[in-house]
Amino acid sequence: MWKVERKITIKVDDKDILVKIYYDNRLKTSWKKQRLIDSVFLRVPPDTSDEEITKRLNTPFYKEWVKQVEKNKKLISKWDNYLEQLEFKLQNRTEEELREIIEKYVAKYEDEFIRPKISIRSINGVWGRCSKTKDKLTFAPDMKYISEEYIEFIVYHEMIHTYCLNHNPPFYRKMAERYPNWKEMESNLRMWEYLLEKNDIITITEK
Structure with missing residues (x-):
């Protein structure tokens, strides 16, 4: 960032x-x-x-x-009103505290999937990424600012990718088992990005 x-x-x-x-x-x-x-x-x-x-x-x-x-x-006014309704507040965490939260949810779901290696580093325009060949999940450091509810959502999303790499019907069926409202959660992640932008914290998207 x-x-x-x-x-x-x-x-x-x-x-x-x-x-x-x-x-x-x-x-x-x-x-x-x-x-x-x-x-x-x-x-x-x-x-x-x-x-x-x-x-x-x-x-x-x-x-x-x-x-x-x-x-x-x-x-902008529409997004600002929606952001106010969501009551999102930026969190004050260190990367080490973020890692502890990520590890907690990886452990929670490892019986459903596998236990991958975890990396936190700047990545290109996404919250998380799965490298199936390296058995590794990479998460953006920007996640330290968002609520734990959405950290768990991102971790679960990437854990599904350990066995289903693409966003295909099996992926979304598995996502819906845990998050029937996954579309709303995905949409709200964009609001977290907007809140970061409003606070002049820019997520990395190379173009």
């Missing part, structure tokens, strides 16, 4: 677009971009100027990409 260091507003086709910036010392010339719900997130080299950012986002390649941000603005 990345913590936003700076925010600027730029004009793209006479529309104001919020840009959240992280100056990444590991980047020399390349840029990493991500479209958020209400803004654009950029990881850029430390010496990148605001003028360069404005110029880049006004190129045809980026213009099409940021149009969705403008569309999303119409939905």
Whole structure:
């Protein structure tokens, strides 16, 4: 995950677009971009100027990409109201505390599946990932901010993948055994992502 260091507003086709910036010392010339719900997130080299950012986002390649941000603005109030109804609050945990919770639920379900190895590291745009060949589940560190109820849901989802790698009918049948409301839970995970974004904590999605 990345913590936003700076925010600027730029004009793209006479529309104001919020840009959240992280100056990444590991980047020399390349840029990493991500479209958020209400803004654009950029990881850029430390010496990148605001003028360069404005110029880049006004190129045809980026213009099409940021149009969705403008569309999303119409939905923000709806999402904010739904978030208020859900009463989600960011949790204050360490990664070690997250690992303990994950291990607890892996142990809870290991009799149904198998007991895989556990890894916590930044992964590409998902909460969890199963490597069946390595017998390993990888979880995003961002999970430390979400409620334990949803941590358990993510763990169960990935545990199913230890025997059913794809999202196919057998996978969803197994998911429905434990979570008849799994569609609602999946949808609410997007609200957790939105809450993180509102607090300038950006999950990693390389694009």
